[in-house]
Structure formats: C-alpha cells, structure tokens
Amino acid sequence: MSYVKGLFHGTGTLLTGLKVTFKEFFTPKVTEQYPENRATLKMYDRYCGELTMPHDAEGHNKCIACGLCQTNCPNGTIRLVTEMVTDPATGKAKKRLVRYEYDLGSCMFCHLCVNGCPTGAIRFTTKFEHAVFTREKLVKQLNR
Ligand code: SF4
Ligand code: SF4
Numbered sequence: 001m002s003y004v005k006g007l008f009h010g011t012g013t014l015l016t017g018l019k020v021t022f023k024e025f026f027t028p029k030v031t032e033q034y035p036e037n038r039a040t041l042k043m044y045d046r047y048c049g050e051l052t053m054p055h056d057a058e059g060h061n062k063c064i065a066c067g068l069c070q071t072n073c074p075n076g077t078i079r080l081v082t083e084m085v086t087d088p089a090t091g092k093a094k095k096r097l098v099r100y101e102y103d104l105g106s107c108m109f110c111h112l113c114v115n116g117c118p119t120g121a122i123r124f125t126t127k128f129e130h131a132v133f134t135r136e137k138l139v140k141q142l143n144r
Pocket of ligand 2 (some may be wrong): 062063065068122
C-alpha cells in the first residue's frame with residue numbers, strides 16, 4: 001500500500017515540477033543577451049556607471065571649485081587642481097577650477113560626491129563599459 005502511495009506522491013511532485021517548467025516557456029524573458037543587445041540595451045536611470053561633469057553649449061560647467069566632492073569622497077577618487085583669480089565683477093579673489101580628475105578605478109559609486117555638490121555640477125551617467133588596457137586610462141579629466 002505504501003508503494004502505491006509513494007507512486008502517487010512521486011507522480012504528483014513530478015507534475016508540479018513540469019507545471020513550473022511549462023509556465024516558464026510562456027512567460028516573457030527577463031534575461032539580457034549582452035553583448036548581442038548592446039545597441040538596444042537601456043540601463044536603469046538610477047544606475048551609477050561613471051561620474052561626469054556636464055558642460056553647456058559654450059563649454060562652461062557649474063563647478064565653483066569648493067572641493068566638497070573631494071572632501072566627501074572616502075576613496076580619494078577625486079582630485080582638484082585650483083587657482084586663485086580675481087573676480088572682475090567684484091574685484092575679490094576667488095577659486096577657479098583648473099583640472100578635475102576622477103579615477104574611475106577607485107570609485108565605489110557611493111554617490112557622496114554628487115550628493116554633497118552645492119551646484120549640481122557633477123552627476124552619474126549609466127555608461128557601464130569601462131574595460132581598458134591600463135589603469136592610467138581610468139583616470140579621467142572631467143572639466144574641459
Ligand atoms: S561615488 Fe563615492 S567613491 Fe566615487 S567619486 Fe563619488 S564619493 Fe568618491
Ligand atoms: S563638483 Fe561640486 S562639490 Fe565638487 S568642487 Fe565642483 S562645485 Fe564643489
């Protein structure tokens with residue numbers, strides 16, 4: 001009797017498994033076929049791929065060289081080179097950004113730099129293909 005009972009139980013579990021398998025044949029696919037779908041692949045807007053500094057049509061950015069992003073960064077990923085200039089409007093001395101360096105290789109995408117920026121001068125793009133042959137190529141100048 002226990003043999004027949006076991007047979008029914010085994011058939012029942014087999015059918016349950018097959019039900020799941022056949023259901024998956026007809027559900028929409030969620031797996032991305034990368035890199036075959038490279039041309040159409042769209043990343044989520046919240047994805048942090050690479051830090052950038054947007055520039056307007058005249059080539060200006062919003063950075064005021066305050067250095068908060070550099071101070072906030074826990075990895076020393078951002079390095080600012082600044083100089084003091086005289087503001088023609090006020091005649092007062094002010095800091096000017098000379099070079100904004102970002103080392104993608106040591107960034108942990110924590111967003112602390114972006115969150116701390118008072119002018120919204122930096123933001124993350126969703127670019128995720130970063131393969132290069134040398135580490136030096138991961139160090140990027142963000143300002144023009
Ligand atoms: S995301 Fe984090 S680790 Fe990367 S540069 Fe900004 S503060 Fe530094
Ligand atoms: S990017 Fe923002 S936080 Fe960093 S130096 Fe420029 S203005 Fe300051």
